[in-house]
Amino acid sequence: MEQLGPTDPRQVGPYILMGRLGAGGMGAVYLGRSAGGRSVAVKVIRPELAEDGAFRARFRHEVAAAGRVSGAFTASVVDADTEAATPWMATAFVVGVPLQRAVTTHGPLPEETVRTLAAGLAEALDEVHRAGLIHRDLKPANVMLALDGPHVIDFGISRAADGTGLTTTGSVIGSAPYMSPEQAMGAQLGPASDVFSLGSTLAYAALGAHLFGDGAGAAVLFRVVNTEPDLSGLPHGIRHLVTACLAKNPAHRPTPRQLVELVERIGRPAGEGGWLPQAVAADVLGVRQLLIALPKAPPLPPVPPELPPGAAPQGAGSGRRPGRRAVLLGVGGVLAAAGAAGAVALLGDRGGAAGAGGTPAAGASGTPVPLVRPSGADVAEAKPLWQVTQASPSAQVLCADGVTVCVSLQHIWGVDDSGRTKWTLDDITAGGVFAIDPNTPCLVARADGGRLYIPVGTGSLGPGAGVLGAVKVAGTQLLSITLADGKIDWKAPLEQTNTTGEAFFAGIRDGKAYLLGAGDGKDHGILPTGSHVWAVDLAARRTLWFHGEDTLMVQSALLPGGDRLMVTNFDELRALDATGAVAWSRKLMAFGIAAAGGYFLAPDVQGTVTAVDPKDGGPAWTLGGVVIPSLRGGGLATGEDGKVVYFLGKDTDGGVSLATVDPANGRTGWRAPLPLDDPEAKFLGARLLYADGTVYRMGPDAVLWALDPANGKPRWKYSGLKGQDPTRLAWAAGAGRLCVSDTATETVTALPAKGA
Known part of the structure; x- marks a missing residue:
């Protein structure tokens, strides 16, 4: 917007x-x-x-x-x-996102979602046709995905089914990739023309590409009329449905009502979990939160289109910069959602993991050493310490001495070493919500010195003077909670107007907490825009400094032992000093930033990590061949002494290796090929943790691996979550255990660091 x-x-x-x-x-x-x-x-x-x-x-x-x-x-x-x-x-107003935007941002939709999409669009066409109309421009841009199903919009070129209207036979109006053959030839149209467009739209949703290709409109229309599309990439469950819609002869296509009945025979997914993928549903929830938060009149902040890096907007020139979503309001969650959406776009390119990881290591004679990859079949299976099902999904888990902390939208649970609930804190007692999206793993809390620190959103939006007056918002507090009993120790408010909450807890360093939030604190005469960093002195229990920007800062990294904090908006790095002032900025597209060895580490979408000098932002060294971070970050894991960084490199046989680099100088160490992942699993990117003398890796099939930090050899694996969506898993390690929250099943599992 x-x-x-x-x-x-x-x-x-x-x-x-x-x-x-x-x-x-x-x-x-x-x-x-x-x-x-x-x-x-x-x-x-x-x-x-x-x-x-x-x-x-x-x-x-x-x-x-x-x-x-x-x-x-x-x-x-x-x-x-x-x-x-x-x-x-x-x-x-349909509270949803366009199908075209959803596929461009998050990729093809799963089969069960496409089936529901088919039924919903067929029902919509049935209503259109019963009204005596032909839509004539059904395409992904005219389909809105909402929580209650798909909606068809824009009847700008529709016409009566009896042939009356503004256009006549022989005219061609519509969108070439989604026209029917008879529409492409300017022939008389009937309701079956919309069914053909429906088939092309469903294929786009399932494949993420135009079924009849791209290029000049005339060339696309030629293929629509004269060629049969390749449907081999479609899931088996919807292939025959799309095939029926794309019959060249209109008389051979099913009616919309017949399509609904066909989907019912195939079987729709259960409705309890929602029909949209989690990432798309999160975007819809962001739109809904926007409407809830809007005052009566001020205009909204800008929201450029979200595109994968390097992609130009439709109809635009050859610009190479990715779009960035502006803040959409709510207590922190929209900022996190923007980060997740950008991460999905970054993960669309798998080609960045070559370079250093593309060839086997060379021996002393310079001859390449053959790649020997271990099998995971003989790796011991870990036994959980406990597994519990909770009343709502936990967006974050933390491991501390004697307690595992689970954070959901309205509750925080403290679970003891046997899996029993030790204490509970609800949002009413806390005075606000803890996380905006319980289905999206995020870092909203930190544990330090026997306390849990977490921000809560407590304020509400309201208009200022006049219809177009400024909006004043100040409703965030940082809570200090005693880990032993879950009691609130103290609260520190953010006394800053024109902010809408905290979305990401950057970390704690030298007794100071750093949080990223929405709203730059400035009065724009409209709703709060931009983002901010809030630094809190934990001993004094007050704001140390506040830094606001009109850009969207989505990730940060703290330099141990330094006074700098680095933030990124995906295409620019910026360092803040001990007072919150900008020390330097540098154009560099990066995601999954970290800090170690005296440098900030910035991975890019080509699989290259740049070590950035905290003093001036200059490059100290670069390392290629690094598998890009996953949707949830965690592409780099730092050893406990900060002198070694673990990363994944892509190998020539399609697998990955665990490798090390000295962050002080960029020199690589050993490289250990890991067992091959499930070839049917979707690309995840690198997701690593280090704790208790163990490197943990989450595979794209949600299998968890414990690896020896001295040589990368697998110590144990846990397959109890295999097949789950790894982007729905929140995890943490420490205090002798690895804990994983599955937001889809609302379960939390604790595994011993030793695996037994």
Whole structure:
């Protein structure tokens, strides 16, 4: 969502415009809010087109067409004025994200999600066709993914099924990759044309690419009409469904109602867990949180499109910088969600793990040493100390002496060494929520010196003076909790306006806590934007300093024994000194940053780690061939003395090795090939931990490995979570155990460091 510019209207009809959602050939679409608090999507025709009779007639047609459809899976018209000087139409605002954005950001959707998508879109088309209309432009950009199912939007080029309308036979209007053959040839259209478009849309959702390829529109339309697409990459459960939709002869395609019945026979996934993948659902929740938090009138902060690094926006030039999501409000969770979305984009490139890891090590004579990879079959299976199921998923676990801390949205549990609950702290007692998204593993708390430190969001949003007045928010406190009994020791408030909460606990160093949050603390005359770092003196129990920026800082690294904190917004590094002032900044795309050996360590998307001098930001050394960090970070693990860093390197046989580097000078040490991962598992990236004289690795199949830090040999493995989504697993190690929280099953498992 973009902030309103100087030429954008502030009010249309009875609706105050909060920000721009997008723009098209006819005009712009805004998020509007009525005096009663209802959110709507307002389409406003461009001023120069309002004087064009043909465009005004087309807009009248769109309003009439959309008004005839009122199904559960379409966005209904709630208001319009087609005769105004600047015509407009308001439709129900769908709390969701476009299918095209979801696939671009998070990759293809799983089979069960595509099945539900097929049924929902078919039901929507059934409503459209029963209203006597043909949509004619069903495509991923016109499908919104919401928690209650998919919704079809934009009836801008729809027409009556009886052939009446603004266009005539022989005209070709639509989006080439999703047109039916008869539409591509300008022939008479019937409802079956939408079914063909549905098949292409489902294929895009499952494959992440246009079924009939890219390129010039004429070339794409030629393939639509004359070639059969390759459907071999589609999951078996939906392949025949898509095949039926893509029949060249319209008479051979199923009706939308028949498609719904077909999906019912195949079987939909259970509804209890939600139909969307966790990452997409988190984005939808961010939109919902935005609507909850909006005041009555100020425009929203800018939200550029999210794109993988190096990808240009559709229809744009060859820009190579990734989009970055601006802060979407809420107590910390949106900032974390933005970091997760950026991480997903970074992980889309698997080609960065070559270089140093691409060839076997050379022997003394210079002859390459053959790669000998161990088998994991003979590695001992660990036995859990305990496994418990909790009332809600824990987004974070921490291991401390005598207690495992589990943090959920509304509770913190202290679990003893036998797996029994030792104490519980709820959000009411704490005075605020602990984590915004319980299904997304994140670092919101830290343990130090027998205490647990965690921020809670306590404030609420409210408008300042006037409709467009500033928003004042100050509702964050840092809690100190005694680990032995779960009692609140003290609270330190963040007395800073124009902030919306803490999202990430950077760490504790020399008695000072550092947290990343949303809102830069400045009065922009709109909702809080940007982000901040909050430094707290734990002994004095007060704010040490506050640093705000209009950019989105998503990750940080603390340098042990130094006075610098490094933050990143994915494409720029910035160091803050002991007073919170910017010491230096450097353009470098990095994710999963860390600190060791007197340097900050910044991995990039090509698999190269740069050691950054904390004094001036200059490069000290680089190391190639490093497997990029996973969605949850943890690509680099530092030994307890800080003199060795463990990383994963990609090998020529498709596997990975555990390797070491001296962070003080960049010299590599030993390299140990690890057992091959499940070839069916999705790419995860590197996820490592070091504690208790053990290197832990989480595989892409969620198998956990304990490795010898002296030589990389496996000590034990744990397969009890195999098959689970590793991005849904929060983990921590220390105090002689490894603890893992599965947010999907709401279970927490504790494993002994020795594996027995």
